[in-house]
Amino acid sequence: MNKADLIDKIAASAGISKVQAATAIDTMVAGITASIKKGERVTLVGFGTFALSQRKARNGRNPQTGAVIKIAARKVAKFTPGVELKKAVNKK
16 A cells, blocks of 8 residues: 555545645654654554654675775664554455
């Protein structure tokens, strides 16, 4: 499923236009992004939690040459699924 498919599904199930559904999705993504950039956690109960995680600097290898390269420290977005999402995915 891509963004366009999600917009179609939300518009149909909520009885709103595709433009309104697209605006809602864009606003949600922008809000989550802004909160994570500030270092805040975003928890959607039953779905999961978005958080900021720090990766340490480390050494890696160039797969073509085998040479050691330094990989800089960086911040990454992390998603942890909630209990309800885990149950739904593992249901048979």
